[in-house]
Amino acid sequence: MNLPRTDYHIHTHYLGCANSTMTIPEIIQECQSFGVTSLAITDHLNTPEQIPLHLKIRQELEQLEAEIEIFFGVELNFTRCDGDFVFSQEIKDKIGFQFAIGGIHTTYLEQYDLKKLVEIQHRHHLKTCLHPLVDVLVHPYWFGKGEFDRNNWPWFDSMKAIPISYIRELGQVARETGTAIEINSSANLSNFRFSHQYVEEYLEFLAILNEEKVCFSLCSDAHSREKLKTVQTSWQVAEKLGLPSERIWKPPVKSFVKKDQVRN
Ligand SMILES: [Zn+2]
Ligand SMILES: [Zn+2]
Structure with a gap:
């Protein structure tokens, strides 16, 4: 199989959520060492105060020399339950983001209720797909364990809690809106x-989405250098699912750092 070796979800030290090993040159060097041919920097944009940090990333990318494709994206999060993203066409143009990935990052529950938890996730997944400026839905059914531990809630450890009808609906809405779904390592x-x-159950979830013919974005979501290599798991899963390369998502623009320009 010759599927693209891409990673379109990577964090840097700039926003403070990734550690100091995640400088842009180190990310590129590490990714190249195991065969990534195209990558994207996608740091968080949760509050307007973070916008200047993204400008710094952009400035560094503009100075960059690299032999692989590099894109400049952003990861969006909801401001509250059923809220919006801190994002607009104006912000996109001003900072020069080439694409946006986004999704829900918390349960928004006050009391544990598994059915409600899944329903809130599903609702936000659909809302993300329907957002005209979001290209990729991030890590569906990922949760931060800290939130569960703090509240003494049973950990979310089975994808069986998700009705098949939700998975099919997500697949259909993603396909119809042209939103890719992450295979996030x-x-x-x-x-x-x-x-x-x-x-194991997550692989079945992805297989159902595959039946609905969605596009997938392969990514590590690395916050530290050693996690970059995990993207190889996403590549393996894409092969196992038998994804055709045309359903593996690529940013709909040219690389921010041009290969041939760099080689001169
Ligand atoms: Zn995220
Ligand atoms: Zn992320």
Whole structure:
């Protein structure tokens, strides 16, 4: 199989959520060492105060020399339950983001209720797909374990809680809106917080989305250098699912750092 070796979800040290090993030159060097041919920097944009940090990333990318394709994206999060993203066409143009990925990052529950938890996730997944400026839905059914531990809630460790009708609906809406869905290694597939059973069930979830003919974005979501390699798990899953290369998402623009320009 010759599927694209891409990683379109990577964090840097700039926003402070990734550690100091995640400088842009180190990310590129590490990715090249195991065969990534195209990558994107996609740091968080959760509040307007973070906008100047993205300008710094952009400035660094503009100075860059690299032999692989590099894109400049952004990861969006909801401001509250049923809220919006901190994003607009104006912000996109002003900062020069080439694309946006986004999704829900918390349960928005006050009391544990599994049915409600799944319903809130599903609702936000659909809302993300329907957003005209979002290209990729991030890590569906990833949760931060800290939120569960703090509240003494049973951990989310089975994808069986999700009705098949939700999965089919997500697939249909993603396909119709042209939104890709992530096959995210460090959040979902090789996250030590999740059991072997969750991962097995996650593969079944992806297989149903594949039946609905959605596009998938392969990514590590790395916040530290050693996690970059986990993207290989996403590549393996894409092969196992038998994805045709035309359903593996690529940013709909030219690389920010041009290969041939750099080689001169
Ligand atoms: Zn995220
Ligand atoms: Zn992320």
